[in-house]
Amino acid sequence: MNINQNSAEFLLSFGIRPSMQRIAIMDYMMANRTHPGVEEIFAALSPSMPTLSRMTVYNTLNLLSDAGAILSLEIDRTARHFDADTSPHGHFICSRCGHIDDLPLPPSLEAGEQMPGGHLVQSVQLAYRGVCKNCLKDQ
Amino acid sequence: MNINQNSAEFLLSFGIRPSMQRIAIMDYMMANRTHPGVEEIFAALSPSMPTLSRMTVYNTLNLLSDAGAILSLEIDRTARHFDADTSPHGHFICSRCGHIDDLPLPPSLEAGEQMPGGHLVQSVQLAYRGVCKNCLKDQ
DNA sequence: ATATAAAATTATAATGAATATAAATCAAAA
């Protein structure tokens, strides 16, 4: 059972053709739960895929998040981050070092689609901001 | 009791010198609860303040949000929005028209500073995304 | 197999929000 095979099947289950590039990007997302951004993914894969283009990373991440296979986190003002964990959970982001951590969601938010105010809600994101454990220690 | 006076006093209470520009921007934030962005504010004030620069709008909004006098909403990928209502509440943003609505916060999130995961939490933002009432109707 | 069509990837350019920098203007205090 290898990782590539899993990612390929996973992509197929979302109707996404599993190209080498897409598999590599999905693999990276599966293996690295650090909420990576485009640059981190590109930098990690580029050495072993010298022809890989940033555009492909952008395209693939947009494709995956549009399909619901990954989450696009709008939590960092400077750049988008992505999360392979699509289960309901919140995030903490450190304003010093930028580190993003997963946090549990209050039970009241765990329910699925609702319609508060008559709007159709498709996703809920809970973002805590502050100073992380490490940065608190270092100061 | 005029609006300018209120904004000036409000700015002073945050230790911010109430210049004409800052008062005008704060006035606009107080009067327009539409979660405006830099461009909206600039466009609204520019006619009556021809020399106003976008930089001043950026500077002032950063100053105000750093001081906690307004909220900076990281909810729209394309641009930042600001909110004069600093009380705990969540937001809904429509992916079609960009409209941002206020929503109540679940009681479990109303508490102030916490330290989940050992991190110091300074703010919490809850963002619902989907299709608003109006856009649902129009389609 | 080969030709053809469709899809994916890539390179390049363009957009646009936000910041950096420095000059000019304004306000306050000596």
Added chain:
DNA sequence: TTTTGATTTATATTCATTATAATTTTATAT
């Protein structure tokens, strides 16, 4: 009034993201 510091302004720059079009790859049909 002079001087000092803060604020505003104009300009340039950065950088994430998107747009566009060309190239390459993959799938399909003959």
